Amino acid sequence: MAELxxxxxxxxxxxTDADVVRVRQLVRAAAVAAxxxxxxQTKIVTAASELARNTLIYGGGGQAVVETxxxxxRRGIRALFRDEGPGIADVDLALTDGYTTGGGLGxxxxxxxxxxxxxxxxxxxGAGTCIQVTKWTR
Amino acid sequence: xxxxxxxxxxxxxLVSVQIDLQDQTALALQExxxxxxxxxxxxxxxxxxxxxxxxxxxxxxxxxxxxxxSRVLDAETVVVGMRPAVAITLVELGxxxxxxxxxxNVEKGLEILDRDMTVEDDNVIEDEPAGSAAGSVTEARWxx
Numbered sequence: 518m519a520e521l522x523x524x525x526x527x528x529x530x531x532x533t534d535a536d537v538v539r540v541r542q543l544v545r546a547a548a549v550a551a552x553x554x555x556x557x558q559t560k561i562v563t564a565a566s567e568l569a570r571n572t573l574i575y576g577g578g579g580q581a582v583v584e585t586x587x588x589x590x591r592r593g594i595r596a597l598f599r600d601e602g603p604g605i606a607d608v609d610l611a612l613t614d615g616y617t618t619g620g621g622l623g624x625x626x627x628x629x630x631x632x633x634x635x636x637x638x639x640x641x642x643g644a645g646t647c648i649q650v651t652k653w654t655r
Numbered sequence: 656x657x658x659x660x661x662x663x664x665x666x667x668x669l670v671s672v673q674i675d676l677q678d679q680t681a682l683a684l685q686e687x688x689x690x691x692x693x694x695x696x697x698x699x700x701x702x703x704x705x706x707x708x709x710x711x712x713x714x715x716x717x718x719x720x721x722x723x724x725s726r727v728l729d730a731e732t733v734v735v736g737m738r739p740a741v742a743i744t745l746v747e748l749g750x751x752x753x754x755x756x757x758x759x760n761v762e763k764g765l766e767i768l769d770r771d772m773t774v775e776d777d778n779v780i781e782d783e784p785a786g787s788a789a790g791s792v793t794e795a796r797w798x799x
Contacts, residue, residue, distance in 0.1 A: 534677040541675065545708065559709055559740040563748060566711040570678070614749055624712045628748035 524585040524592075525550075531569050531598075532578040540569040540581045544596055551585050551592045553654055560632040561594050561652040567625035568598045568648055574619055576600025576646055586651070593634075593653040601645040608638055659684045661691050667699040667768055668692065668730075669761075673706045681717040688721055692728045698775075699768035700725050703761055705736030715750040722755045731771050732756065735764035 525547070529540050544565040548558040565581070572579040579600030586593050605611045612630065617623035626648075630636040635651040656679050662669045668691055670684065688700060702718065704710070710718070722732040735758045737745075745752070758764040 534679050538675050538677055541709065556740045556743055559738075559744045560747070563709045563711050563744045566709060566713075567748075570711075570713060622712045622716055622750070624749045628712060628750075631747055631749070632744065 520589065522587045522589075524587055527583045529581045529583070530578075531572045531581055531600075533573070537566060537569045537573060540583070540596075541566050543581075543583050544594065547583050547585050548594050548652070551594055551654060553594065553652060557652055557655070561596070561650070564629035564632040564650055564652075565596050567629040568596070568650065571625050571648075572598045572600045572646075576602035578602075579645075588653075591654045593651050595649060595651045597647065597649045599645065599647045604642040604644055604646055605638075605640040606642050608640060612638075656680055656683065658687065661687060663691070663695055663697065666697055666772060667701055667765065668695065668697045669701045669703070671703040671706070676707070676714055678713055681714055685717060685721055685724065689724050689728065692725055692730050698730050698772050700730055700732040701761065701764045701768065702732065702734045703736045703764075704734060704741075705738065705760075707738070707741065710737070710741050710745050710750075712748060712750060715745060715748075715752060718752060718755050731768060733758050733764040733767050735759065735761055 527543055529536060529543055531537065531540065541562050545558060545562045548561050553561065569581055572581070577600060579598065582597040584595045586595050610616055612627050614627045615623040629650060633650040634653050637649045640646040656677065657674055659670060659672055659680065668688065670688065691697065692700065700721065702721065718734055725732045733756045737757065756767065758767055
């Protein structure tokens with residue numbers, strides 16, 4: 518597999534509702550520039566919105582890093598969401614449709630995974646959560 | 656925080672969402688609409704979302720909640736103008752907006768609301784003389 522090259526990086530702190538909107542706008546702009554299809558743009562922006570909200574609500578705030586990447590064959594958008602919150606005790610359970618500890622619909626995490634091509638979740642109780650999603654051009 | 660304006664046209668409240676909705680703005684809209692339904696006696700709510708680039712689980716839940724609240728307050732809600740890419744994404748996300756009526760555009764949404772209200776008006780008119788003519792009350796009701 519060819520080396521992954523990063524063509525552009527943006528960082529956004531996530532501490533308020535307005536920051537969640539900013540993350541969406543940033544991911545949208547990157548997805549348009551990377552020439553993702555309209556449906557794929559909408560999917561990655563929606564996934565980013567869910568994950569940014571999770572960072573804010575469950576992680577107590579954190580940071581998003583949005584990157585445009587190229588794996589030698591195609592371009593993609595990679596978004597990373599990091600917090601230093603309580604972490605996720607049971608990752609499998611957290612990824613189950615309808616499971617929530619926050620009074621929401623329980624679709625954010627599981628739905629975001631469905632909307633992206635790649636999904637990596639790294640979490641440790643008491644240390645925080647890091648989630649990375651990628652969407653590739655077709 | 657920005658607020659979404661609510662316009663009253665006859666017995667319908669029209670909401671056209673033209674901004675990227677923050678969660679707090681969505682919650683405020685829910686409250687504002689509930690109050691306006693009661694204060695105006697509106698029978699229909701039309702929510703136009705063609706400018707929305709995404710509907711995530713939070714906004715999806717807001718639409719469902721508004722539809723439920725307005726039903727409790729005796730008004731029907733129709734969501735119109737959803738972009739095709741948004742619809743595809745919403746379903747893949749796992750949301751089907753059950754209980755929310757939708758139409759392709761404002762015109763069709765208004766037709767739905769008009770039809771509902773006309774049916775109700777007919778019932779009211781036919782129900783009145785039914786008080787003297789026993790037995791016709793049930794006939795005058797629209798079959799639901």
